[in-house]
Amino acid sequence: MRTKISWTDGVALVVLFLPLAYFIYLYPGLPQTVALHFNVKGEPDRWGNKSETWLPILMLSVVALGVGLLVRFLPLIDPKKKVQYSEGTLIKLSYGLVLFLTVLNFMIVHASQTGHFALGRGFFPVMGLFYVYLGNLFNNIKPNYFVGIRTPWTLENESVWRKTHHWGGRLWVIGGLTLAVTTFFWPKVAVFLTGTAILALAPIIYSYVCYRQIQKTV
Template identity: 45%
Template sequence: MEKFKKEIPFIAVALLPFVYLAYIWKSLPESVPMHWNGAGEIDRYGDKNELLLMIFMLTGISYFIFLIIPYIDPKQKLQNMGNKLNNLRLILALFMSALAIYILYSVQQKTSNPVLIFPLVGLLFAFLGNYFKTIKPNYFIGIKTPWTLENEDVWKKTHVMGGKLWFVGGLLMAMTFVLPNKIQVYTFLGITAVITIVPIVYSYFEFKKIKNQ
């Protein structure tokens, strides 16, 4: 019972988009926008029932994943993170719910161009980058390469460097809302590639450096 009480805030946050969808359901036509192209134009419509699946994939699946992984982590490091892990879970749940609600709002408006999706993701990346240095070595969360998982010092150094990179990259993403749609998309993809590839390469060279010493 105590464990269930602790889960109530996470469940409540995950259900917020479903509540919002129920509120706007009758105002939605049977066919609603489901995808926008790089220019911000609607290029696919679908049945409004698809929105239920979209919300579940954003909030439901992420909730269940973070509920389960601390118990299947072979190193048991995630359980030792305590409140830090719960804070991370809550922030991610809030982000997923906010993203789902914003998408639903864009769907309802039809002509609304969801330009804030990339900046929202950028703010999430910035938050995660600021959080990286607190993550213990594990197989589920963080920059998981063969070299960070092999050596704890490489894990720490990679997450300190990668955290700074993700923080700066996330803030740059957040500022892309002032750019034209196509440039916004390409800028987002470029920044994502940099903050993904650089920490991987860095972890390899750090591992080689430590091994040679």
């Protein structure tokens, strides 16, 4: 397992705290009362003192750091020592998670300045692109108990795991791109939730069907 800190780790750490630095820069110019919470349309439904915005922005930075480190060092807590075979993919996953949460944090900072949280032409397309990134990693994830499409059938049979991740990876890449483009031009919550549900449920169903087919040949 790679334990040394590389230059890419340093870049990821800097990127992670950029939203906090940006917020510090903006803070003196923010109005005393700012939007603190937003509804499903991205409109503010709770207002408060701007000092209250420090906590969620700082917490999200800390959460991003914690999630990145957890994914990165999963091999240390894996009792079966299987996840170590996907070490390179885990490193890429940790970087992707840090970048995604950092972008989300930037959106929160921007919302505190503008009073509007960009869902349809912000969060939804970004989430779709994150699905694409994850889909590209699926095919390189070896069987393990922590990351990937972990169903009773993929964990039971390595062939089912491999086929499900190959098929699911392509689905997430195509579906993620479709979702990103669709929600950018048609920013509806129902569209995003429907697309996400399909991406989540389809690989589960596929793994079951694939497992049954293999069982019939045994």
